Amino acid sequence: MIREIEYIEGPNPYAKSIEYYENNKVIGFLNYSLIYDRIEIDNIEVLEEYRNKKIGTKLMTYLIYNAIDKHVINITLEVRKSNEIARRLYKNFGFREVALRKLYYGDEDGILMEKQVM
Ligand SMILES: CC(C)(COP(=O)(O)OP(=O)(O)OC[C@H]1O[C@@H](n2cnc3c(N)ncnc32)[C@H](O)[C@@H]1OP(=O)(O)O)[C@@H](O)C(=O)NCCC(=O)NCCS
Structure with missing residues (x-):
């Protein structure tokens, strides 16, 4: 089961989450910000023992349908260079690597990725 969460009264009113549940337990989530017509993915994570079972793929699919529905223009994210998975x-999902951010993570370079939705 997938559930959407909004944090309208939190410190970041643009923040949202998509949670993936199995047996009433959250086993994966995707945190993002919907800022007018663009989305920034802040984090996506699946519990270690549930990885490589397409849960990350389901979370991303859900986000992208949401983005199309809300007429979002593009989605961006930063990822560690070493994070091949x-x-x-x-x-x-059609994200392109658009920039290398030197030592973005302090100890490692970050890659800025972008997907054009509209
Ligand atoms: C990144 C992450 C969310 C992916 O979630 P997931 O549910 O394991 O991913 P999926 O099962 O949907 O697989 C996605 C792709 O990665 C591949 N993959 C997943 N686990 C893999 C592994 N251990 N080894 C090799 N490839 C792997 C899959 O084969 C799939 O590619 P394919 O469809 O071309 O075959 C998960 O690995 C995770 O939580 N990692 C730690 C947190 C993290 O790094 N988040 C990203 C921050 S930018």
């Missing part, structure tokens, strides 16, 4: 997931 996450980079693969994003590439599967």
Whole structure:
């Protein structure tokens, strides 16, 4: 089951989450900000023992349908250069690597990825 959460009264009124449940337990989530006509993915994570079972793919699919529905123009994110699994997931959804951010994570470079939705 997938559930959407909004944090309208929190410190970031643009913040939203998509949670993936199995047996009433959250086993994966995707945190993002919907800022007018663009989305920034802040984090996506699946509990270790549930990885590689397409849950990340389901969360991203849900986000992208949402983005189309809300007429979002583009989705961006930052990913560690070494995170090949996450980079693969994003590439599967048509994200392109648009910039290298030197030492973005302090100890490692970040890659800025973007998907054009509209
Ligand atoms: C990145 C993450 C969310 C992916 O979630 P997931 O549910 O495991 O991903 P999926 O099962 O949907 O797989 C996505 C792609 O990665 C591949 N993949 C997943 N786990 C893999 C593994 N252990 N080894 C090789 N490839 C793997 C899948 O094969 C799939 O690609 P394909 O469809 O071309 O075959 C998950 O690995 C995670 O929580 N990682 C730690 C947190 C993190 O790094 N988040 C990203 C921050 S930018």
